[in-house]
Amino acid sequence: MRAWLCFLALACGALNVSTADAQTTLYRCTDGDGNLTIQSAPCPKGTQERTQVVEDLPSAPPAPATARDLPEPEWQLQSTPAPAATPPDMPPAVVPVTPAEPLIPEPGQPIIREKPLEVSSDGIGPGATGRDDFQLLDSGTPQAERDPVTDRPEDQARNPVDEGGTPRVPPPTLYACRTWDNDTYYGELAEPPPRCAPLEVTGLGGVAGIGAGRACEMRDDVCQPVAEDRLCDAWRYRLRDQQAQLVFARTDDPAGTRATIERIEAMLAQSTCARR
Numbered sequence: 219m220r221a222w223l224c225f226l227a228l229a230c231g232a233l234n235v236s237t238a239d240a241q242t243t244l245y246r247c248t249d250g251d252g253n254l255t256i257q258s259a260p261c262p263k264g265t266q267e268r269t270q271v272v273e274d275l276p277s278a279p280p281a282p283a284t285a286r287d288l289p290e291p292e293w294q295l296q297s298t299p300a301p302a303a304t305p306p307d308m309p310p311a312v313v314p315v316t317p318a319e320p321l322i323p324e325p326g327q328p329i330i331r332e333k334p335l336e337v338s339s340d341g342i343g344p345g346a347t348g349r350d351d352f353q354l355l356d357s358g359t360p361q362a363e364r365d366p367v368t369d370r371p372e373d374q375a376r377n378p379v380d381e382g383g384t385p386r387v388p389p390p391t392l393y394a395c396r397t398w399d400n401d402t403y404y405g406e407l408a409e410p411p412p413r414c415a416p417l418e419v420t421g422l423g424g425v426a427g428i429g430a431g432r433a434c435e436m437r438d439d440v441c442q443p444v445a446e447d448r449l450c451d452a453w454r455y456r457l458r459d460q461q462a463q464l465v466f467a468r469t470d471d472p473a474g475t476r477a478t479i480e481r482i483e484a485m486l487a488q489s490t491c492a493r494r
Contacts (some may be wrong), residue, residue, distance in 0.1 A: 244270045389449045389489045392456065395441040404456040405441065412436040450491035457482045 246268040247261035248254050261267035395405050398415045414434035420426045444452045460479050463469040486492060 241271050242274055244272060246270065386488065386490045386492060388446070389453050389485065389491055392444045392449060392452045393441040394444050394452070395439045397439050398437040403459070404444070404452050405439075408441055408443070410439050410441065412438045450486075450489075453482065453486060453491060457486070 242258065245257050245259060245261050246254060247257065248266040248268075249264070255261075255265075390406075393405050393408055394402065395410060396402050397413060413436070415437045417433040417435055418426055419431045419433050457479065460475055460482065464472060464475045464479065469475040
């Protein structure tokens, strides 16, 4: 009987020790000024003491959850699609063969277009259907497709006269001019009329741009004669410029611009710049 009592006493003591080890007593101390202090030791004298017993946190981390095998998502595509089965009785597929691109012609050879260029005319110039009438040409026409010109000395030697037997003469002098604002053009006058270069006008307070008035300075264009070997190209450039002014309504005198176009076309047709 005594042996059983001793065993029970030892068991109860071990239980109390394990329970005491699993708990912690906290002391809440409040002084006379109302300051609260929480500590693990009893409060000092002169303070109000309150105790609280809390359970200790486990020292070992919880065991990780076992990973579960999740099924593959239904929307996941296969890395390599399965090849489609071809019926045995179907003929082999025919792969279209792209024709090779046409070879680029040699330098000097004409480029053959599948669709010829369309040219329109408004009847300006001598002859409504002639070669020298005013025409709107494709600006992207390759040089090999354009009509050859007789600017070269050997071409002029082979074509010294026109169809009527009249000897061709060189074109008249043309001048390359530059304005005060660096705009360039070809003109027929060595000393064209001066231009009005606007000046900045300020008001009484020195403020500009308030519409106080307008003023300008008359300034001359600087012109130099074009070299003889470039006269034909310069005259054709002036002709195209006059045609553009008439077509795009950039002239204040359409009748005068039309007369200038006809005069230049007639001059080019009778000069050494005429096309063969």
